[in-house]
Amino acid sequence: MATASRALSPRGSASDSTRLRVAAAASELGYTPNPAARALATRTGTRIAVVVGGHTAHVLNDPYVARVTAATASVAASREVGVSLHWLPLHDPAELGRLTESRDVGGIILVNPTEPALATVPRSARGRVAAIGIGSRIVPSFDVDNATGTTNVLEHLLVTGRRRIAMITGPAWLPCTRRALTAYQRATEAAGTPPRLIPGDFTATRGHHAATEILTRWPDTDAIFALGDLSALGALDALRTSGVNVPGDIAIAGFDDLPYATLSHPPLTTTTNPIESITTAAATTLLDRQTAPPLTLHPSTLIVRATT
Amino acid sequence: MATASRALSPRGSASDSTRLRVAAAASELGYTPNPAARALATRTGTRIAVVVGGHTAHVLNDPYVARVTAATASVAASREVGVSLHWLPLHDPAELGRLTESRDVGGIILVNPTEPALATVPRSARGRVAAIGIGSRIVPSFDVDNATGTTNVLEHLLVTGRRRIAMITGPAWLPCTRRALTAYQRATEAAGTPPRLIPGDFTATRGHHAATEILTRWPDTDAIFALGDLSALGALDALRTSGVNVPGDIAIAGFDDLPYATLSHPPLTTTTNPIESITTAAATTLLDRQTAPPLTLHPSTLIVRATT
DNA sequence: CCTTGCGGTGGAAGCGCTTCCATGGGTGGG
DNA sequence: CCCACCCATGGAAGCGCTTCCACCGCAAGG
Numbered sequence: 001m002a003t004a005s006r007a008l009s010p011r012g013s014a015s016d017s018t019r020l021r022v023a024a025a026a027s028e029l030g031y032t033p034n035p036a037a038r039a040l041a042t043r044t045g046t047r048i049a050v051v052v053g054g055h056t057a058h059v060l061n062d063p064y065v066a067r068v069t070a071a072t073a074s075v076a077a078s079r080e081v082g083v084s085l086h087w088l089p090l091h092d093p094a095e096l097g098r099l100t101e102s103r104d105v106g107g108i109i110l111v112n113p114t115e116p117a118l119a120t121v122p123r124s125a126r127g128r129v130a131a132i133g134i135g136s137r138i139v140p141s142f143d144v145d146n147a148t149g150t151t152n153v154l155e156h157l158l159v160t161g162r163r164r165i166a167m168i169t170g171p172a173w174l175p176c177t178r179r180a181l182t183a184y185q186r187a188t189e190a191a192g193t194p195p196r197l198i199p200g201d202f203t204a205t206r207g208h209h210a211a212t213e214i215l216t217r218w219p220d221t222d223a224i225f226a227l228g229d230l231s232a233l234g235a236l237d238a239l240r241t242s243g244v245n246v247p248g249d250i251a252i253a254g255f256d257d258l259p260y261a262t263l264s265h266p267p268l269t270t271t272t273n274p275i276e277s278i279t280t281a282a283a284t285t286l287l288d289r290q291t292a293p294p295l296t297l298h299p300s301t302l303i304v305r306a307t308t
Numbered sequence: 309m310a311t312a313s314r315a316l317s318p319r320g321s322a323s324d325s326t327r328l329r330v331a332a333a334a335s336e337l338g339y340t341p342n343p344a345a346r347a348l349a350t351r352t353g354t355r356i357a358v359v360v361g362g363h364t365a366h367v368l369n370d371p372y373v374a375r376v377t378a379a380t381a382s383v384a385a386s387r388e389v390g391v392s393l394h395w396l397p398l399h400d401p402a403e404l405g406r407l408t409e410s411r412d413v414g415g416i417i418l419v420n421p422t423e424p425a426l427a428t429v430p431r432s433a434r435g436r437v438a439a440i441g442i443g444s445r446i447v448p449s450f451d452v453d454n455a456t457g458t459t460n461v462l463e464h465l466l467v468t469g470r471r472r473i474a475m476i477t478g479p480a481w482l483p484c485t486r487r488a489l490t491a492y493q494r495a496t497e498a499a500g501t502p503p504r505l506i507p508g509d510f511t512a513t514r515g516h517h518a519a520t521e522i523l524t525r526w527p528d529t530d531a532i533f534a535l536g537d538l539s540a541l542g543a544l545d546a547l548r549t550s551g552v553n554v555p556g557d558i559a560i561a562g563f564d565d566l567p568y569a570t571l572s573h574p575p576l577t578t579t580t581n582p583i584e585s586i587t588t589a590a591a592t593t594l595l596d597r598q599t600a601p602p603l604t605l606h607p608s609t610l611i612v613r614a615t616t
Numbered sequence: 617c618c619t620t621g622c623g624g625t626g627g628a629a630g631c632g633c634t635t636c637c638a639t640g641g642g643t644g645g646g
Numbered sequence: 647c648c649c650a651c652c653c654a655t656g657g658a659a660g661c662g663c664t665t666c667c668a669c670c671g672c673a674a675g676g
Binding site for chain 2: 032034035036037039040046047048049050063065066067069070073074076077080081082083084085086098101102104204230233234236237240259260262263264265
């Protein structure tokens with residue numbers, strides 16, 4: 001029985017002949033290991049937790065969170081482990097601590113945590129925690145390369161003759177916002193055009209207001225780049241309501257390439273956010289107990305549709 | 309130790325005083341039960357599987373699946389169990405059988421399975437399986453009340469003076485499609501208008517084509533009801549491109565109330581699909597080992613926006 | 617030819633729970 | 647006032663695995 005255990009485990013020391021015989025016997029007997037027993041014996045977790053900052057069940061409606069959860073669940077399924085979804089105030093060390101101490105949790109994926117929140121992760125647990133949508137030295141992080149994504153969008157706008165490009169940002173505390181902002185500032189500087197920045201929060205409503213504000217503050221704007229497709233679509237709606245011709249008068253581009261993007265009229269130019277591959281990388285790192293670099297960036301590819 | 313176990317378990321027979329003392333000691337010692345050990349001892353699963361029909365990772369992009377997964381994960385988290393997501397050919401008994409036999413799986417939520425697929429669920433496993441988006445006598449099912457939802461939409465259209473109402477359906481094998489279809493036929497019959505049916509598949513592309521087809525086959529159509537917001541938005545797009553005034557010439561209504569619905573121009577009239585509460589009901593049934601009626605329907609509420 | 621060392625093997629303990637079972641102290645009926 | 651009965655309690659077995667440890671047989675070195 002000890003031998004069988006070793007033969008079945010990739011790390012166990014068993015001779016090849018034994019390994020083969022065990023495998024044959026296992027398939028003949030229809031044997032499947034019991035993950036619960038294994039988890040009990042090895043004191044490892046049997047599920048991986050996706051943790052989102054915030055209090056309410058509202059996270060369920062966030063397509064970003066849903067995609068992360070679904071992708072994690074899919075990776076986990078192949079490893080015979082589960083996934084659980086939590087929302088909690090990320091600044092509250094007690095909550096997060098309780099989760100990291102739960103022997104049942106083999107890994108934690110933090111969605112868009114703040115740097116201070118990350119600091120509350122107990123040192124002992126850091127090997128079991130990865131973050132998505134952030135770059136941090138505390139735990140390995142995974143995100144879309146929004147600097148390059150932003151640069152690509154802006155270059156595309158410049159190539160198509162736009163010069164006075166306004167940007168609707170995301171929450172300022174989000175590293176991805178900051179990275180995109182830097183890219184925007186660099187691009188506008190290189191093009192010799194002054195930056196036109198309006199803070200946003202990824203929502204359509206905010207995008208709508210932001211576009212209106214842009215129209216009044218800088219009436220000669222000829223392009224709007226919104227971090228997040230929802231904001232872009234909100235802005236598009238505002239412009240159309242104001243009788244602005246898109247893309248004739250003003251071009252619009254978003255970020256993320258949500259399914260929404262193809263549904264607008266005209267369809268939205270955007271750049272992809274490969275959430276699934278980002279999540280898969282994070283989950284794999286956790287599940288295989290690999291050590292990952294502080295920040296892994298996944299490429300974003302420009303999708304030119306009809307708003308530019 | 310036996311007493312502590314009983315005191316902590318809701319079903320165990322322990323006196324109230326003991327229960328209280330155990331609870332006090334537990335919180336003082338910072339005791340948390342080990343789900344793996346419990347699963348091992350009780351021979352119950354440590355996760356609940358969400359199973360979607362189909363072969364590819366495409367399911368990850370389906371907002372419906374993502375919402376089901378996220379909601380399941382959230383219920384499961386409160387019970388200290390996990391979730392895993394699987395896509396497999398639902399007609400293949402072997403795959404599903406393997407999943408039901410895995411002692412690690414405490415419950416299975418089947419998303420939109422066909423009746424023949426359900427029949428492949430091993431009899432021994434039926435108590436651990438629930439279905440979403442279907443009505444079946446084989447396992448307990450949960451769905452939105454799309455008959456009433458459809459009726460409400462159609463009544464709204466009739467009240468606003470529409471008479472020649474076309475409908476873009478969903479896949480014919482889906483029970484929810486059939487229920488909605490019945491409601492549509494009943495409503496049009498009552499209103500004395502002949503039915504105008506175009507098959508759909510919930511996608512925007514198909515909705516687009518369907519609307520074009522409607523325009524050519526029944527040019528005097530004054531309303532389109534699409535099963536699924538995506539199809540409705542596709543139809544909206546087609547009408548706008550054809551220069552049709554919405555809602556002036558033709559009204560459009562969808563089903564599901566996806567976040568997309570507010571982003572269109574004009575915003576889409578639709579009726580809600582409470583996927584989260586449906587999923588919660590299914591997951592709770594599984595986790596609490598309750599016996600649920602063959603079909604539980606959750607109400608859909610009409611959301612009137614600007615396309616009607 | 618005997619000893620040392622090493623890799624493969626089986627025995628056995630134990631991971632942290634639940635539950636069967638036997639025991640004991642209480643209550644109600646005779 | 648005693649006996650039967652019931653309910654709460656603790657002992658102990660076991661859920662299915664992993665891993666420590668002792669063991670054995672082999673190849674290499676003295």
